[in-house]
Amino acid sequence: MERIPILKMGEFLLVTIQVDMHDRLALTLQDDLTGQIVKHRAHGVLIDISALEIVDSFIGRMLASIASMAHLLDAETVVVGMQPAVAITLVELGLPMRGIRTALDVEKGMTALRTAILEGQDGDSSSIR
Amino acid sequence: MAIRVVSAESMEIRASDDVVLVRQAVRRQSIALGLGLVDQTKVVTASSELARNTLDYGGGGTVHLERVENGTRSGLRLTFEDQGPGIPDIALALTDGYTTGNGMGLGLSGAKRLSHEFEIWSKPGEGTRVSILRWK
16 A cells, blocks of 8 residues: 655654645555654654645645644644745635644754744643644 | 637546546646646646545546637636535535535635636536636
């Protein structure tokens, strides 16, 4: 079965979505990722979508679900690398993507994750806006 | 001025893989039409929403991709058809956030916002036909 690879990078997990995902693959990723968060006791997840040419409501919802599930498992999520055309389209589509932290690239995403995790340790559990 | 169809192709939408194939075909056609990247992204995203609706709510169906011309303008028209249960209340179905499934209720309203022209026909028990058009 086709799967999207999840890489462990220190204390974080990195998911690079490089294929045009059909819906079932997106749901498999959700299951795999939550499993890996627990297995590796990861506190942060980076999802690189720079290769994604579109984000529709299904994929948007999947990203939001992953962020919520990860949060319940004590991990923060940052979505990195969204293409400008995708951002423009998402707003017009009406998908607010609130509750999802974003960063321009993986490096900035790592910084954002470290900040988010520190905030979480300071007792601010509402770190997902 | 009347719309003239320059070329047409049809694709079946029977499984979630077909939604991906529809997106790819719409991307190809958008590039052939000469749409810019942002407009391509809008059309492909709208087609993805409507193809998924056809599959999830209509039980599968067909999409017709047409290159059209209207005097000096050219555009891409996509028509999604199914013989599913139909939509009893179209106005309600077009409301942001309204859904009978487990989606976000953005499919129809979002596709409408992403398109220049939008038409919908539906009859309970007979099916649904949604058409969007993006001019270059």
